[in-house]
Amino acid sequence: MKNKLRILIATTLLLPSIVCSAENPDALTIDMTRSFAAIASKGSPRMVDQYTRMERVYSESLDIIFDYTILAAIPELSEAEHRGRLRSNFASVMCATPKFHDQLLKKGVKQIYRYSNKSGEVLREFTFSINDCA
Numbered sequence: 001m002k003n004k005l006r007i008l009i010a011t012t013l014l015l016p017s018i019v020c021s022a023e024n025p026d027a028l029t030i031d032m033t034r035s036f037a038a039i040a041s042k043g044s045p046r047m048v049d050q051y052t053r054m055e056r057v058y059s060e061s062l063d064i065i066f067d068y069t070i071l072a073a074i075p076e077l078s079e080a081e082h083r084g085r086l087r088s089n090f091a092s093v094m095c096a097t098p099k100f101h102d103q104l105l106k107k108g109v110k111q112i113y114r115y116s117n118k119s120g121e122v123l124r125e126f127t128f129s130i131n132d133c134a
Helices: 003-021 027-041 079-095 100-104
Strands: 052-059 064-071 108-116 122-128
Touching: 027 052, 027 100, 064 122, 079 100, 079 108, 079 122
Parallel strands: 064 108
Antiparallel strands: 052 064, 108 122
């Protein structure tokens, strides 16, 4: 009877932590994601070019989200060309920096680049992950 009680107590105490860790990313990775976003967001909002303002950078779980506003008419840039330029920048920073690659991307962190008009309507959104490092 004592053994059954011990097993029941151990199961009751351990099961929630097993379930939580299976459903939630590890706390260290989430903390690193928050820190990355906080550093990237310093000085926001700020102009990144004559057409675009970076409003903020923030994290949601394992996503790092970059919010941009298009302020003026920009020269035509196809969605594929835009994605290609962003992917190249992503790869040169996130994929090529061992700390970012190993401690963020390998843990499932993604970067999302969201471009909206002045009214807040999302015009384009691009997501990059470790799969874009190849």
